[in-house]
Amino acid sequence: MSTTTQTAARTPTPVSDRVARADWAALADELDAHGHAPTGPVLTPAQCREIAALYDETDRFRTTVDMARHRFGSGQYRYFTHDLPHLVGELRKAFYPRLLPVARDWAARLGQPAPWPDTLEEWLTLCHGAGQAKSAQILLRYGPGDWNALHRDVFGDMLFPLQVVIGLNAPDTDYTGGEFLMTEQRARAQSRGYSATVPQGHGLVFTTRDRPVAGKRGWSNAPMRHGVSTVRTGSRHTLGLVFHDAA
Numbered sequence: 001m002s003t004t005t006q007t008a009a010r011t012p013t014p015v016s017d018r019v020a021r022a023d024w025a026a027l028a029d030e031l032d033a034h035g036h037a038p039t040g041p042v043l044t045p046a047q048c049r050e051i052a053a054l055y056d057e058t059d060r061f062r063t064t065v066d067m068a069r070h071r072f073g074s075g076q077y078r079y080f081t082h083d084l085p086h087l088v089g090e091l092r093k094a095f096y097p098r099l100l101p102v103a104r105d106w107a108a109r110l111g112q113p114a115p116w117p118d119t120l121e122e123w124l125t126l127c128h129g130a131g132q133a134k135s136a137q138i139l140l141r142y143g144p145g146d147w148n149a150l151h152r153d154v155f156g157d158m159l160f161p162l163q164v165v166i167g168l169n170a171p172d173t174d175y176t177g178g179e180f181l182m183t184e185q186r187a188r189a190q191s192r193g194y195s196a197t198v199p200q201g202h203g204l205v206f207t208t209r210d211r212p213v214a215g216k217r218g219w220s221n222a223p224m225r226h227g228v229s230t231v232r233t234g235s236r237h238t239l240g241l242v243f244h245d246a247a
Contacts, residue, residue, distance in 0.1 A: 015087060018042045019094040019203075027205060028102050031162070034194060035211040035224050036182055039164070039203035047087055048168040048201050052237040054085060055141050062135060067148065073227070075146030079246075080137040088137055091166070092241050096120040099162045099205065099243070106161060109212045109219040116160060120243065123160070127245045132156040134247065138240035142178055146236075148228035150183055152209050155246035163208050167198035168237040175234030180204060185223040187215070195229070198238070208242075 022039045030037035043051070054060055061078040068074045080088065100116055107114035117123050127133070136155055140148075153163060169175055182194040198204050210221040228236075 012044050012047065015042055015047075015090045016094040019091070019098060022098070024098055028105075031102055031205060031207070031211070035184060035222070036194065036196065036204060036206035038196070038198075039205060041199075041201045042091065042203050043087070043166060043168075043201040045170075045200055048166075048237075051085065051087060051139070051239055052141075052168040055139055055237065060085070061139070067146075071149075072151065073146070073148040075140070075142040075148065075231075077138050077140040077240075080135050080139065082135045084135070084137060088239065088241075091164075091239075092137065092243070093120055095164055095203075095205075095241060096123075096243055099160075103161050106212050110221065111219075115158075123243070124245060127156075127158045130156065130158050132158050132245045132247045134245055136242040136244065136246045138242065140236075140238045140240065142175075142228065142231045142236040144231055144233055146228075147178075147230040150181065150225040150227040152225055153240070153242055154209055155242075155244065158244050159208060160243035161208050161210075162205055163243060164203050164205050164241040165198060166203045166239040166241070167200050168239060169235060170200040171197050174200075175231055175236040177230050177232035178236040179229045180206075181227045181229055182206060183225050184211075186213075187220065187222075 019042055027037045060080060062081045064078045066076055103116055104114045179195045180198055184192045186192060196204060206226055207224050210223045212219045213222045
């Protein structure tokens with residue numbers, strides 16, 4: 001094997017290419033139907049370990065949240081500074097244009113404004129101009145007994161309606177339990193629940209606040225919340241990609 005071939009074999013596929021390879025038409029259909037959809041693999045196991053290991057590099061983060069202290073659940077998460085690690089920044093840039101058509105389509109169905117420009121940079125400039133200037137990219141760590149209460153990642157009026165969680169550990173190998181949870185509030189009916197296991201290196205796209213649903217009188221919003229079930233054993237790290245910044 002030549003040196004060139006060996007180098008190519010060792011070089012992982014760029015994350016932008018991995019994100020682009022997802023079946024985005026099928027993803028859009030699944031988001032329409034359920035408010036969440038798996039992307040398939042976007043990171044290698046080595047890249048997952050690289051990001052998870054950043055958790056102990058405290059200078060990379062602007063703040064740490066103890067969930068039990070705030071009655072959010074149990075466990076800990078940290079918000080990155082705007083100086084994002086290369087992989088995290090690349091993932092965010094790769095997902096935004098793929099999610100943008102879904103965001104605009106949902107807004108059109110509901111007769112709502114679609115303020116999102118063609119590029120993530122332009123959108124973040126609008127967020128900062130509205131007073132939402134803090135990084136909202138999240139690295140979460142759960143141990144045995146930890147969990148995350150059902151919630152929404154809404155940090156102000158400037159809101160992107162979709163976000164992504166990426167699993168950094170291997171379910172049933174590195175940890176057990178810790179399923180991703182979602183609930184959907186249905187009009188004049190009991191709420192519906194969903195659960196999903198996020199494999200290592202895979203992403204899950206889900207709605208930030210609500211999704212459009214068709215009814216007899218046209219389209220309406222179905223409010224949704226997300227959380228994490230109790231981790232039984234091991235350690236679970238996840239990366240949260242949010243496409244608006246925080247106030």
